[in-house]
Amino acid sequence: MRRPVTPVTRRELFDFGLVLYGEEPAALLPPVTDEQLAEFVVQDMESFWLPSLDHPERWDRDIWVDLGLLTLARATVTLRDGKLITKAEALSVLTELGAPAEVVDDIRQRRYGDPGPASRRWIARRAELTLTFLRPAIEQVVSQWPPRP
Structure with missing residues (x-):
């Protein structure tokens, strides 16, 4: 499999x-400007993540x-502050963005705790909550680029 860097x-x-x-990365790869990074992040939201919301069956999977x-959280920080954050840091950002608290807690528990098996009912509810939150949040990120003076 070949994937671009x-x-x-x-x-x-x-x-x-x-x-x-x-060698150092700079000897092997060209640097990335803040504008290139932001453009990529917005394009990824628009061309990959937004269309993925049209496939609700995917969202039953962790x-x-x-x-x-x-x-979404990491893209928001990159566009807002020009920096990259970890997935762990992104959990706090999701809370700030108004993501459903029970879904954020679920992610945190599955990544860093001992969650146990999820019920089919919770998986369906989690998918619904996620999709309901993500569509307008992604649309907002995409609509705000490029920033206007």
């Missing part, structure tokens, strides 16, 4: 990469809930 990955390598062997919400 995205602007987000390049920025992570430049900002946080630890070289154990070989990975879609986790990555959809965490990506």
Whole structure:
């Protein structure tokens, strides 16, 4: 499988990469400007995450809930502050953005706690809550780019 090194990955390598062997990232990859990073983040929200909301069956899976919400939070901070944050930091941002608290708690518990099995009823409710929150949140992120003076 071949995958491009995205602007987000390049920025992570430049900002946080630890070289154990070989050359520094700057010797191998071009740097990423703040504008390039922001453009990529908005394009990803618009071309990948927004259309994914039209497939409700996906949102019964933990990975879609986790990555959809965490990506939104991380994108929001990148566009607002020009910096990258961890997935753990994104959980607090989700709360600030008004994401459903019970879904944020569910993500936190599954990632960092001992959640036990989820009921079909909770999985369906979690999907509904996530989709209801994500669509307007992503649309807002996309509509606010590029920023107007």
